[in-house]
Amino acid sequence: MAGGFGRYTHAVVRALPPALGGGEEEEEGGGEEGGPGPGPGSPPLDLAKAHRQLGVYAGILRQKLGLQVVELPPAPGGLRALLLEDLAVVQGDTALLTRPWRPTRRHELSSVRAVLEELKLRVVTVTDEGATLDGSDVLFTGREFFVGISPWTNHRGAEAVADTFRDFTVSTVPVGGGGHLKSFCSMAAPDTIAIGSSEAARRAMKPFQKVPGVTLVPAALSEAAKVGGALSSCCLLLNRRPDA
Template identity: 70%
Template sequence: MAGSFGHYTHAVVRALPPTLGEEEGEEGAGGGPGGAPPDPAKAQRQLGVLAGVLRQRLALQVLALPPAPGGLRALLLEDLAVVQGGAALLTRPWRAARRHELGSLRAVLEELNLRVLTVTDEGATLDGSDVLFTGREFFVGISPWTNHRGAEAVADAFRDFTVSTVPVGGGGHLKSFCSMAAPDTIAIGSSDAARRALRAMEQLSDHAYKRLSVPDDPAGNCLFARPGGAAGGVLVHRSPEEFPDSLQTFQKVPGVTLVPAALSEAAKVGAALSSCCLLLHRRPQP
């Protein structure tokens, strides 16, 4: 399975309404109480550029779900599903108001021939941004957004893989400070919460992953893909204007093409690069 890691055909994103109102901050870079609200026009531009990167640099077919209530926060599609191989698990987001979005997402996933599963345990909470798939196994962050019963739902859905739980400190999601920067390479921020999570993952896994430590936690979330099955792959990372100290670290990843993408405005409501899209591989028609 690790050999096919990063092979995708489609990206699902959320279309935004023509106008965006101001929203309260949430967890994430710049999203704390009292922080500056997102600039709607700038957010639209940045998200348009990201969609262009998905189409042109990652060679993906981009499918846009219609706008949903919640403004910028509604674009956090990763919280709604965990996708691996031919299966997609619709989550049970901690924010109950977001659960009405699952129906339209289910329809798109089924059109792409994925086997769609759901979390049936009413005591479970599960945000997809707390789920890291490494190509070999799953790590599920136990956070304010995801509990142990949510992690059990991931284990039930993906029984061919080891699923381990990782305590997440700092009030954010697991993937707010980490992601896969390349096969077998974990990008990780430098905060105490990030370091503790990485130590837990290393202790829980039988595999020795490479570590790519970046100075800034939000920069630890990036997107790796292999357009057309290319060997080296493409790594989409946060822009050097946002996190200049992390760029030099990404340049150390061998064989990948680096593509910067700014996300400063959506980050004010907790968005990360991976949370703004669902990357998947369409199953062949039966």
């Protein structure tokens, strides 16, 4: 297992704006033009509650976990802009800036690049214009990468992960249901993957069952799915040595 796996020093989060633009509902909509994601029947956004929850979340990262929290300025896109995990895949001292399926999210990459470079990570960019890659489709187990092939990430995006992290095996996993790989599974502890109970989760679980020494733990993630991402989606976790 990679040294220091599961140990972090920094967490990068995104601040919410005091108010949302008028295009928020359209951006969140599903369908062919709106793309995969929560549909028109999704629960309405309570912005004040979202601000409170984000404050508590950052407080837990800072006070309970002892991480140095770096807050990026607000970006257009409402709650979706909080999902920083979509924008970068970080392992060791290397960060791969992704190429989100939604073109409207690609303008968010510049602020993420700036903070990663300030923290002295080696930053790599997806240059293949035919690739789509969301970080929420990338799961690192400590020994290898799994990349979910979903409505958000294609095989050329998976190839970008393999080209960047050449010291690790990169395998693909089919993802259905319009979600991301990490919508229903994530690392819960070293050698432990937590997987949800949905049909899409059960289909994707089969490749993980072939990985030796990994424990699978079922977990329901339906509430987190209401905002388009799981708990880990709202931050980038980094491990930076003081002399890095």
